[in-house]
Amino acid sequence: AQKITQTQPGMFVQEKEAVTLDCTYDTSDPSYGLFWYKQPSSGEMIFLIYQGSYDQQNATEGRYSLNFQKARKSANLVISASQLGDSAMYFCAMRPDSGGYQKVTFGTGTKLQVIP
């Protein structure tokens, strides 16, 4: 069974500062993928970034980077230079890579508020 833990229900960050959203996971699968999604107040789920468990380098997408520490089973999202539009719920998720198995497990989310 897979489990995703996001221990920060809510966070504040000053505009233009960097912020780290924590995510730890538990799985027995040898190969898996990790995702972060953003959900603004409008409700849609927006894909941000992906990290494969065998990727040698941490994933980056613009201002988003994923701090992947496999031994610690953590996949923290780092947002650099926060903007007001970054205020949203953020969900960490994972999916095993075994055979066509596509089920994604989500964490409970972190609500980020960017302060001007």
Add this chain to the structure above:
Amino acid sequence: DAEITQSPRHKITETGRQVTLACHQTWNHNNMFWYRQDLGHGLRLIHYSYGVQDTNKGEVSDGYSVSRSNTEDLPLTLESAASSQTSVYFCASSESLSLTPSYNEQFFGPGTRLTVL
């Protein structure tokens, strides 16, 4: 542009009624999923399908059913709606996993807010 749509966007119904939520995708994805989102629980998987005529139960499938008669649609039916099924429902789709595990992000619909009175 390819997309995934859900209808209705908002629905109010009464306890005991049958309700069907529609999900339609034009990505031509084989995999489709239904989730419910509740405060404090994140998104939880209700049912999923890997292709036409294939359906599988997720972690919170009791009281829900799906059918997959074509690639584009995966309707979710609440056989007898209960107040505990008041939630926001998301449909998602993804490509089949290739031999080399990779991206395979799930594309989400805009969600349906269901209230059962």
